[in-house]
Amino acid sequence: MTKPKVLISDKMDPNAAKIFEERGCDVDVITGETPEELKARIGEYDGLAIRSSTKVTSEILDAATNLKVIGRAGIGVDNVDIPYASGKGVVVMNTPFGNSITTAEHAIAMMFALARQIPAANTRTQAGEWPKNDFMGVEVTGKTLGLIGAGNIGSIVAARALGLRMKVVAYDPFLTEERAIEMGVEKADLDTLLSRADFITLHTPLTDETRNILSRENLAKTKPGVRIVNCARGGLIDEAALADALDSGQVAGAALDVFQTEPAKESPLFGKSNFICTPHLGASTTEAQVNVALQVAEQMADYLVNGGVTNALNMPSLSAEEAPKLKPYMTLAENLGSLVGQLAHGNLTKISIEREGAAAELSGKPIEGAVLAGLMRQYSDTVNMVNAPFLAKERGLDIRSVRHEKEGTYNTLIRVTVGTEQGDRSVAGTLFGTDAPRLVEMFGVGIEAELAGDMLYIVNLDAPGFIGRIGTLLGENGINIGTFHLGRRQAGGEAVLLLSVDAPIPQDVVKQACALEGVKVVMPLAF
Structure with missing residues (x-):
């Protein structure tokens, strides 16, 4: 049996390739290709393992004539045209849990950096200053954290915040009252969260519903002096409106790990003293990089070899x-x-x-x-x-x-x-x-x-001699019958006949069968 063939097109932990090989796949690691080079190569592969660099567009998918699964080592799949992949019958998987802790910890780190103005204080201190009186921070203890998105990462952030003795108010359309109680958070609508939160962190995917969820209008609803952290997806915040809110003091500080356009070479936020940022480092820890690479390899190999489906975004999960x-x-x-x-x-x-x-x-x-x-x-x-x-x-x-x-x-x-x-x-x-x-x-x-192979479906009047007539007709045309199945509602009424045959039945034989006495329907079938 031919082994499934997998292409790893982005840099990831080398153990991922070993897992593919151990699970019965052939694997090539070819990174840094242009879209044209990938398009020319992709047709020979059953699986494509990616991170954020490879863009799986409709043009790539059209060329991927053998592709069965795309595995994204990480959470975000903005670089995959999922609807088009679904139309092509390609499973799209991600690894939603491999970097959850890492991303949650980065959000907490950004919150502390905002609260104590650590980046600016570090820069000036290393420049030979001693600006002790210029940096008056705030405590997080006793403050209210507004959590927009209470899924896997959001729930980890909530647990960490509760450990810091913060109060947590969560907005998530899919959050049930029971789950909120289990998490130890207060469920609220978005307006309530905006009006009460001292800190806001975002942990939601970028969809039509969540795009610019912190719009100019919603930023105006926030508690004056709020501090905002986004380690989720660029596009959740109106960056121009956030810059104006930082200037006016409505927002005391903002920390972004993600931007609407990446790499972010310019932004209305850059250069503001109450703004800090990192270059999409939410998942950038040694542990997370290893975890997501191994996880995507295991998931893809299970699908290609055993038919198991895990963390698929366009079909139901089915364990190996x-x-x-x-x-x-x-x-x-x-x-x-x-x-x-x-x-x-x-x-x-x-x-x-x-x-x-x-x-x-x-x-x-x-x-x-x-x-x-x-x-x-x-x-x-x-x-x-x-x-x-x-x-x-x-x-x-x-x-x-x-x-x-x-x-x-x-x-x-x-x-x-x-x-x-x-x-x-x-x-x-x-x-x-x-x-x-x-x-x-x-x-x-x-x-x-x-139900298997080529078959013939016939509806006829239940009468003596019919089985002989159809058998003779097929025999005269050199068609061998494999199995013969009969059913009827009542004697003398309609009967159903299902025949399995060794080869497809020619259309002229179908016409001859239709002409037999008592025949109502004749239809060739194939399975």
């Missing part, structure tokens, strides 16, 4: 331990999606994915993704679990996932129902044993079949 257990379910789900997609007529309007018994106890998102991958394969030959939900959304498909705790006729069951202009169409399947997917119901007719 879960993947083998889910694999037969996902095969079944994908086949059911493919079957109903091939057989349903007219434009699809909705899809319902139901899980019963043992299937209901498993993670639903991977199964849903597998169903959609099978369904959307009728519209794209490059579809997979990553881009299938996006393709379904583009087509306006209403997706519904249902979990039934009850166990029915089968120990485990997945049912896929699509809505069409002609009404709903439903198929269902189960596992025989623990790993043998089988179709057990088709449009209300009980039928047991393995």
Whole structure:
């Protein structure tokens, strides 16, 4: 079996390459290439490991014809076009925990530097001055820290601040009351936080909702004399408005590790006595650099070799331990999606994915993704679990996932129902044993079949002699039947026939089958 091939295109700890090799991947370390050089090279790789230097644009992704996963050693993925990668079926991962402590500690260090004006005092002292009376600082003990973003890094900052005997007020739309109590912080809306905080730290990603969250308007709402720290993402603060607030004294001091444009060669903030900055050092510790490099290598190798998905930004997580257990379910789900997609007529309007018994106890998102991958394969030959939900959304498909705790006729069951202009169409399947997917119901007719290879689907009137006629027709055309599956609602009514054959059935044979007495529908299938 060919080993997955990975390119490390940015500088990272050399142990990352060793992990890829130990886990069964071939790896090349080629850093510092131009976009044109990367574009010319990327087509031969299954995985791309990056830091912040490599820009994974739509042009790079178009050239990455074999790419399956991008791993960002770090938190921010501003340098990856995630929507385009998703459309291409490429998993995008990051390492949100590898540098969390380092970034949180940098924010605390910046807060202390602001409170005691350490950079300016250091500069003047080393210049031969002794400006003891020029630097009157403030204590952090007893002050209120306003935390904008209470996720992984924000929660670490909160813990450190509480240890410094600060009060912490947190604003985060996703923060629950229970989580706030667990963290020991007060949950508040943004306006309340701005009016009460003596220090404000930001720990949120840059999105349309968070861009310029500290706008000119919001800076005017802050408590006079507030000190602001941003070690998260550039663009969260209106830098021109912050410069004016520093001049007016509304903001007593600001410390930024990130800027809207990086590298930051110029800024309205530069040169102000109450402003300090660092060149995006939040994750720059020896421990963090090692951690994120090793973590991204482990995650990418697990995906490429075992199918495990960890810290993905565009598909559900699936551990390497879960993947083998889910694999037969996902095969079944994908086949059911493919079957109903091939057989349903007219434009699809909705899809319902139901899980019963043992299937209901498993993670639903991977199964849903597998169903959609099978369904959307009728519209794209490059579809997979990553881009299938996006393709379904583009087509306006209403997706519904249902979990039934009850166990029915089968120990485990997945049912896929699509809505069409002609009404709903439903198929269902189960596992025989623990790993043998089988179709057990088709449009209300009980039928047991393995969905694999080339097949022929026929609906006919249940009458003597039909099986002989279809067998003779296929035999006369040199088509060998592998398996033969029958089902019917009642004697003399409609019957369903599923045949597996050894080769695709020519269109002229399909036409001959349609002309047989009693035949209503004939359709070739492929799995």
